[in-house]
Amino acid sequence: MTFPITRHRRLRRTPAMRNLVRETYLHPHDFVYPLFVVPGEGVKTEIASMPGVYHYSVDRLEEEVREIQALGIQAVLLFGIPEHKDPIGTSAFETDGIVQQATRRIKALAPELVVVADTCLCEFTDHGHCGVVHGTGASAVVDNDESLALLVRTAVSQAAAGADIIAPSNMMDGFVGAIRQGLDEAGFEEIPIMSYAVKYSSAYYGPFREAAQSAPQFGDRKTYQMDPANVREALREAASDAAEGADMLMVKPGLAYLDVVRVVKERFDLPLVVYNVSAEYSMVKAAALQGWIDERAIVLETLTGMKRAGADLIITYHAKDAVRWLNGQYSDFQSR
Template sequence: MSFPIVRHRRLRRTGGLRSMVRETVLSADDFIYPLFVTHGKEVKEEIPSMPGVYHLSMDLLEAEIREIAALGIKSVLLFGVPDYKDAHGSSAYDPNGIVQEAIRAVKGWAPELVVVADTCLCQFTDHGHCGIVHQDKATGVAVVDNDQSLELLVRTAVSQAEAGADVIAPSNMMDGFVHAIRAGLDEAGYSDIAILSYSVKYASAFYGPFRDAAHSAPQFGDRKTYQMDPANSREALREAESDVAEGADMLMVKPALSYLDIVKTLKEQFDLPVVAYNVSAEYSMVKAAAANGWVDERSIVLEKLISMKRAGADMIITYHAKDAVRWLKGE
């Protein structure tokens, strides 16, 4: 049968009807909120390219954590801004490093909060790359040594688990990183600690504001030899398949908004939870447009987040999380 018997608008006629037949729903349970923790006292420094996002010192972190928990957000993702850097990123795996200190504190203030630890070296190395750099003997070009980097990533992951992290989230895109970290965690007695793998992480222009936030811009070259080419989609399946085989518990796509096709593909192809990272520039562009009166921030943010959920994301890492929860509550 066709028009006029079939009238699709019947179920759109009122707000109540639209709510009854809504296929995709957002809630506070869907969000992971990123935080940038730094050394010092009374530091609450707004990141210029990310309005509403701050560097927070430990003494001000407690109030932030209690606000997050009170809103009903179930998880935070911790990034550290260290007070020193070196070629090996040693402060990343220092048992008393900024991330480890923050993990212990957060679990003390809000034990029920799921603490996800970003596991990478780029914020902690003086060259800004996600691994150990050496000169290629044949070409003289500086390259990131994959296998040597794995050893330090394992040390970082184990130190984060020792501090109390619930989930290790390796973001470095070294080959074999999930296998190495899984083996390292298991050997250290942390077989119950989950791995949220940055399985499909593209070499994206959408990371610019984050590099301001984490002070992690590469000091030379770029990350295209280890992060994925934005033109490729089949390669994403190979990356995710490797991580599944190596023991990942969850798979991430980063960035989210320009890669919703990849989110959908991973959701269809694998039976692990899929996480979408709504990255810094996706956040900052909305903030800039809203500040100029060009878009309605509330409407566009909720539409953007629902698109990620609709594509297949089980969880969304987003800097909009606190605002989104308030809006969903009608505040």
């Protein structure tokens, strides 16, 4: 039947009617909140390009952890900026490394809070690449297989410190299989891997690289992160990681790659994570500060779009604000 028998607007007449037929809901349990931890004491410094996001020293984590808990957010993604960097990222796998210290502190404060440890070397190497580099300048090459051994050491060290989930973001070939084997051999068979399976070489990472102090000192990451033009390649990457033992798959970034989110969701039955990355956050914040957009409406619409596309979890710097808005029963995007 067609108009006038069929009138689609019948189901849109009132807020209650719209709530009855709403297909996609956001919930505080959908969100993972990123944290940036730095050396020192008494540090809480706002990141210039990411208003509302801070660097914390380990001793200042309690106030942030308590706020996160009070909001009902159940997981954090931990990034660390070390005191010293070297060519192989030694600080990434040291027992008293910054991520390890922060993990132990968070688990002591809130044992039930899920700590996801980002497992990469870029914040810890003096060259800013995600693995071991051989050569210099235009001839420099990131050695895939040599890097795997260091990533395994990092993952095992993070798990030993109390991390609940290992999230390798390096995009080396074979990284999930190597880390799975390393965790199992170290007695961490129960620790899941949240693989950055589909991570694009994206322009949307700029503010993060300031926050994590991880920009490459030469060249770029295009030889190991994915070409933004490709989607079949994303399926190959996800298939490899699933076969190697990934427990969750991730697509990063989110906003410009929702088509990729959808096809990965349709092809694989593992939980799917979407990273609402730094520039996506910063663009909204910048426009909101100018009064050009309704920040609350834009953020909730964006996060709903990510979930509608297939996200089971969303890593987002908006998490705390989003939960506050959802708890306030914001009319057209209220939680259930």
